[in-house]
Amino acid sequence: MLTAVLRTYLRPYRLQLSVVIVLQLAASITALFLPTLNARLIDDGVAKGDTGFILSTGGVMVAITFGQILCTIGAVYFGARASMGFGRDLRAGIYHAVGGFSDQEFSSFGAPSLITRNTNDVNQVQMLVMLTCTMLVSAPLMCIGGVVMALRENLDLSWLLAVSVPLLLLAITLVITRMVPLFRQMQKLIDAVNRVLREQLTGLRVVRAFVREPLEGERFAKANSDLTETALQIGRYQALMFPIVMLIVNVSSVAVLWFGAHLIDDGSLQIGQMSAFLNYLMQILVAVLMATVMAVLIPRAAVCADRIKEVLDTVPAVDRPAQPQTPATRTGTVELRGAQFSYPGAETPVLTDLDLTCAPGTVTAIVGSTGSGKSTLVGLIPRLFDVTGGQVLVDGIDVRLQDQDELCARIGLVPQQAYLFSGTIASNLRYGKRDATDEELWEALRIAQADDFVAELAEGLEAPVAQGGTNFSGGQRQRLAIARAVVRRPQIYVFDDSFSALDLGTDARLRHALRPTVTEATVIIVGQRVSTIADADQILVLEDGVTVGLGRHEELVRTCPTYGEIVRSQLPAELSA
Ligand SMILES: Nc1ncnc2c1ncn2[C@@H]1O[C@H](COP(=O)(O)OP(=O)(O)OP(=O)(O)O)[C@@H](O)[C@H]1O
Numbered sequence: 009m010l011t012a013v014l015r016t017y018l019r020p021y022r023l024q025l026s027v028v029i030v031l032q033l034a035a036s037i038t039a040l041f042l043p044t045l046n047a048r049l050i051d052d053g054v055a056k057g058d059t060g061f062i063l064s065t066g067g068v069m070v071a072i073t074f075g076q077i078l079c080t081i082g083a084v085y086f087g088a089r090a091s092m093g094f095g096r097d098l099r100a101g102i103y104h105a106v107g108g109f110s111d112q113e114f115s116s117f118g119a120p121s122l123i124t125r126n127t128n129d130v131n132q133v134q135m136l137v138m139l140t141c142t143m144l145v146s147a148p149l150m151c152i153g154g155v156v157m158a159l160r161e162n163l164d165l166s167w168l169l170a171v172s173v174p175l176l177l178l179a180i181t182l183v184i185t186r187m188v189p190l191f192r193q194m195q196k197l198i199d200a201v202n203r204v205l206r207e208q209l210t211g212l213r214v215v216r217a218f219v220r221e222p223l224e225g226e227r228f229a230k231a232n233s234d235l236t237e238t239a240l241q242i243g244r245y246q247a248l249m250f251p252i253v254m255l256i257v258n259v260s261s262v263a264v265l266w267f268g269a270h271l272i273d274d275g276s277l278q279i280g281q282m283s284a285f286l287n288y289l290m291q292i293l294v295a296v297l298m299a300t301v302m303a304v305l306i307p308r309a310a311v312c313a314d315r316i317k318e319v320l321d322t323v324p325a326v327d328r329p330a331q332p333q334t335p336a337t338r339t340g341t342v343e344l345r346g347a348q349f350s351y352p353g354a355e356t357p358v359l360t361d362l363d364l365t366c367a368p369g370t371v372t373a374i375v376g377s378t379g380s381g382k383s384t385l386v387g388l389i390p391r392l393f394d395v396t397g398g399q400v401l402v403d404g405i406d407v408r409l410q411d412q413d414e415l416c417a418r419i420g421l422v423p424q425q426a427y428l429f430s431g432t433i434a435s436n437l438r439y440g441k442r443d444a445t446d447e448e449l450w451e452a453l454r455i456a457q458a459d460d461f462v463a464e465l466a467e468g469l470e471a472p473v474a475q476g477g478t479n480f481s482g483g484q485r486q487r488l489a490i491a492r493a494v495v496r497r498p499q500i501y502v503f504d505d506s507f508s509a510l511d512l513g514t515d516a517r518l519r520h521a522l523r524p525t526v527t528e529a530t531v532i533i534v535g536q537r538v539s540t541i542a543d544a545d546q547i548l549v550l551e552d553g554v555t556v557g558l559g560r561h562e563e564l565v566r567t568c569p570t571y572g573e574i575v576r577s578q579l580p581a582e583l584s585a
Contacts, residue, residue: 121199431472432473503534
């Protein structure tokens with residue numbers, strides 16, 4: 009999975025990565041020559057008092073160091089650009105994939121997990137790319153090159169390499185193998201903290217109203233302490249790793265000095281050679297350390313890449329046709345033919361064998377008790393989910409065969425939960441029609457009975473809207489959501505219980521103002537209130553997802569017991585007769 013993500017998303021950065029490799033190569037090779045030059049400077053310059061040699065070798069060393077600095081800066085620069093670009097593209101890829109999800113995929117992943125995957129998980133993989141760009145070539149080159157160069161300086165001390173390098177590798181591997189499972193656990197725990205936090209913030213009012221703060225606090229504290237405990241365990245291993253590495257490095261240095269001093273005493277080693285050997289040993293140990301740091305990151309990045317790939321590879325239940333069909337005439341006729349729908353995993357269907365035709369210029373109302381399937385039914389029209397049996401047609405063509413964007417552009421959906429986006433009233437209203445003029449916005453507000461309260465706001469159309477529209481009342485939010493649909497002037501209006509938060513007077517005025525606007529449109533209203541739906545051209549009565557009545561109000565009052573029951577429970581006796 010990790011390699012698949014890297015292969016796909018690093019492809020556009022091949023050139024930059026090649027530059028990084030070349031620069032790393034140059035920086036590492038130059039670094040490898042410095043200890044040898046230093047040894048010559050000591051043995052042939054300082055020891056013999058040859059100032060000219062000292063100056064010329066020193067000059068070469070300064071030039072090499074300068075070149076090395078430039079190569080390293082270049083490698084980090086291009087590495088950072090490539091890895092940041094990689095992260096940006098990956099986030100965009102996930103965003104794009106999530107954008108095609110239907111309700112089904114959203115609920116199976118959950119919003120908090122999708123957010124963690126698009127932020128934290130991407131960061132982990134991006135960090136791996138970044139460090140790889142810094143160490144991929146230099147670590148193995150410094151390691152192998154260091155061994156070769158050290159052996160060139162002196163063979164008698166070579167056994168020190170054979171002991172210290174494997175010892176360091178063994179020690180680090182032992183620590184890392186204990187850290188890897190903790191890294192896996194950590195991503196899940198970050199998900200859990202996000203989930204709890206998001207749920208509590210969304211339902212803050214309910215939490216307060218039911219005095220659940222202490223209990224919810226405990227729930228958060230549990231998720232938080234689980235994450236902290238795992239992070240601390242990882243931290244303990246990391247803290248253990250540092251002294252172990254330092255111990256091995258320092259003991260190895262002392263050993264080089266100890267045994268090197270004896271060899272110098274014997275006359276078989278020069279001071280400069282010993283210093284070069286020491287430098288090479290340090291370079292090798294640092295390279296081993298860098299490689300193992302990467303080895304720590306790989307399993308964590310692999311876990312994150314798996315989670316990212318899971319999102320990228322998810323095929324939405326609502327797919328887009330390769331060759332969409334376009335209706336011959338676009339009048340906005342909606343038809344359900346034997347429509348059936350079951351939520352995934354549910355034993356019984358939510359909607360069974362529904363037949364309904366909603367013609368342009370007519371109003372269709374859908375009523376039924378809570379949970380009877382009304383919202384599910386209207387969700388089938390803009391393809392929030394697809395039928396599991398039968399068909400939904402718009403203008404005679406199955407919605408599954410039509411271009412999704414074109415289809416949705418013709419539908420003005422006012423959902424049950426009126427959701428507004430952070431911005432201004434104008435930016436929210438222009439959601440449906442970007443180029444709508446202020447006059448069009450005011451007209452839509454007038455129809456939605458929202459012009460009064462918007463006009464009272466000091467900034468008018470430019471009044472700020474908080475995320476979710478929480479700085480407006482439920483009724484105001486609903487009216488703004490209705491205005492947003494009206495601005496679009498769609499052919500099909502779907503009001504999913506959109507009038508429920510309005511008082512009877514506003515509800516009646518709104519429908520009255522809406523009538524001239526929707527004379528040619530197909531209007532579908534989900535409603536609980538009989539006064540809202542009584543004058544509809546046809547009323548569909550649902551009970552447990554099955555049609556138990558279809559007709560006009562007067563007819564249904566006589567013929568449909570379920571409808572009669574709803575009417576009797578709401579209207580005075582003389583009206584329901
Ligand atoms: N995402 C979902 N996954 C599984 N079952 C669901 C899901 N959404 C709704 N349901 C179930 O489908 C049934 C119909 O739900 P739906 O929201 O369509 O009813 P409704 O008539 O609009 O209700 P209300 O009037 O309360 O809004 C309910 O029994 C509900 O439990």
